[in-house]
Amino acid sequence: MARSGSAAAIKGAEAEFADVLARTVPAPIPERESTDHFVTEGGVSFAGRHLIIDFWEAEGLDDQSRIEQAMRAAVEAAGATLLHIHLHTFTSSGGVSGVAILAESHISVHTWPERGYAAFDVFMCGNAKPRKAQQVLERELVPKRVVVGMHRRGVL
Numbered sequence: 143m144a145r146s147g148s149a150a151a152i153k154g155a156e157a158e159f160a161d162v163l164a165r166t167v168p169a170p171i172p173e174r175e176s177t178d179h180f181v182t183e184g185g186v187s188f189a190g191r192h193l194i195i196d197f198w199e200a201e202g203l204d205d206q207s208r209i210e211q212a213m214r215a216a217v218e219a220a221g222a223t224l225l226h227i228h229l230h231t232f233t234s235s236g237g238v239s240g241v242a243i244l245a246e247s248h249i250s251v252h253t254w255p256e257r258g259y260a261a262f263d264v265f266m267c268g269n270a271k272p273r274k275a276q277q278v279l280e281r282e283l284v285p286k287r288v289v290v291g292m293h294r295r296g297v298l
Contacts, residue, residue, distance in 0.1 A: 179246065179268035180296070189296025190247060190267030195276055197260040197285035203253040204236030212282035213242045213249055216275035222246045222266055246270040260285070265295065 180187050202208040206229050217224045222244045229240030235256055242249040247265040254260070262279060264272040280288060 180298070181267065186294075187298040188294040190265060190270075190294075191272050192263065192265040192293045192295050193272045193276055194291040194293070195262040195264065195279070196289040197262070197280075197283060198288075199258040199286035200253075200260050200283040201285075202283055203238065203258065203260050204231070204255040206231045206238050208282070209238050209240075209251060209253070212279055213240075213251065215282060216249060216264070216278040217242055217244060219278045220246075220264075220266060220271045220275040222270040222275070244270070249275060267295075 180189055181191075182188075202212075210227060210229055213227060214224065223246060225243045225245055227240065227242040229238055229251075231238050235254065237253045237255055239252045240250070244266065246267050247270075248263070249265075250263045252261045260283065262276075264275050264279075266272045266275070276290065
């Protein structure tokens with residue numbers, strides 16, 4: 143197989159490509175007050191933090207009213223604004239699924255009481271504090287093991 147181009151031509155193409163990259167990589171966004179509720183930290187702007195929370199061997203996973211109270215308290219602790227909450231209990235397993243719709247995004251839950259497992263998503267933008275919501279959910283449902291992942295959504 144023949145190679146096309148000399149070493150000089152290849153180096154020239156690499157230099158041209160590097161120049162294109164230098165022109166297309168955006169400059170860091172300065173920290174500023176925003177009306178779209180994006181968060182800016184350390185020069186990085188993003189829509190919000192999304193916590194993926196797994197509870198194992200938690201209490202009350204078949205108790206819709208306990209879960210609702212925990213979610214309401216979590217919203218308040220996070221400094222978020224509750225718009226609507228809807229939960230459903232499955233008669234076959236007693237599991238609860240639902241969502242709290244927030245002005246700042248949402249908290250969702252799905253429980254498997256027969257496994258002692260609950261899956262929470264806590265996504266919040268602006269000044270809301272999703273870690274504070276997590277702390278309340280842990281206090282209210284008393285899991286023996288917690289696994290948490292955090293993802294910045296909408297990074298600019």
